[in-house]
Amino acid sequence: MQLYSYFRSSAAYRVRIALNIKGLDYDYLPVNLLQQEHNAERYLARNPQGLVPALQLDSGEVLAQSVAILEWLEETCPEPALLPLDPLQRARIRSMVNSVCCDIHPLCNVGVLNYLREHYQVTGEDLHNWFSTWMHRSFRPIEQALAASNSTYSFGETPCMADVLLVPQVFNARRFAIALDDYPHLQRVVDNCGQLPAFAAAAPERQPDASG
Numbered sequence: 001m002q003l004y005s006y007f008r009s010s011a012a013y014r015v016r017i018a019l020n021i022k023g024l025d026y027d028y029l030p031v032n033l034l035q036q037e038h039n040a041e042r043y044l045a046r047n048p049q050g051l052v053p054a055l056q057l058d059s060g061e062v063l064a065q066s067v068a069i070l071e072w073l074e075e076t077c078p079e080p081a082l083l084p085l086d087p088l089q090r091a092r093i094r095s096m097v098n099s100v101c102c103d104i105h106p107l108c109n110v111g112v113l114n115y116l117r118e119h120y121q122v123t124g125e126d127l128h129n130w131f132s133t134w135m136h137r138s139f140r141p142i143e144q145a146l147a148a149s150n151s152t153y154s155f156g157e158t159p160c161m162a163d164v165l166l167v168p169q170v171f172n173a174r175r176f177a178i179a180l181d182d183y184p185h186l187q188r189v190v191d192n193c194g195q196l197p198a199f200a201a202a203a204p205e206r207q208p209d210a211s212g
Contacts, residue, residue, distance in 0.1 A: 005207070005209075014164050019073070047064050067097060081158075083161055108134055152192050
């Protein structure tokens with residue numbers, strides 16, 4: 001398999017973690033978002049959405065959208081599992097996944113932030129406030145759920161799909177200096193995940209295209 005990725009992309013970060021957890025080998029193909037390589041004809045021919053990640057299978061098929069890729073990995077390579085057998089617990093995990101990928105990510109991704117800069121001249125503190133507002137709105141209920149779970153990882157003693165989403169999101173929060181003091185359980189879970197080789201190897205600074 002080939003993973004088209006950008007080291008700082010939280011969506012690509014998710015897929016790197018999942019591939020590592022599943023123990024699957026893949027070739028890392030960097031797509032530099034700052035240089036607009038995702039909008040180049042060559043890349044759009046593979047992924048017309050013009051986003052990362054994209055996962056090209058050995059068959060030549062290309063999968064896009066990180067959560068769809070995670071679900072495909074879970075269905076085709078079920079062990080180690082990212083979702084439990086219990087339907088209620090699966091729903092709880094998917095709810096947290098959606099809090100990140102539906103409530104935070106669409107409002108705080110690089111495309112939205114660039115649009116705010118270019119078309120509405122939103123910069124500096126105002127841009128930081130935009131980012132932090134949507135982050136905090138989802139982090140508060142996530143923190144409550146993690147406090148109720150009170151486990152090593154988000155929903156138990158093994159990492160699940162929620163952890164795969166939380167770690168990149170907290171990376172973004174720390175990168176943009178979002179205060180996390182009110183989320184001790186979130187920080188604990190993310191730090192526990194960071195001790196695992198699958199998460200550590202997926203970290204942005206460990207990727208071949210990483211830069212300062």
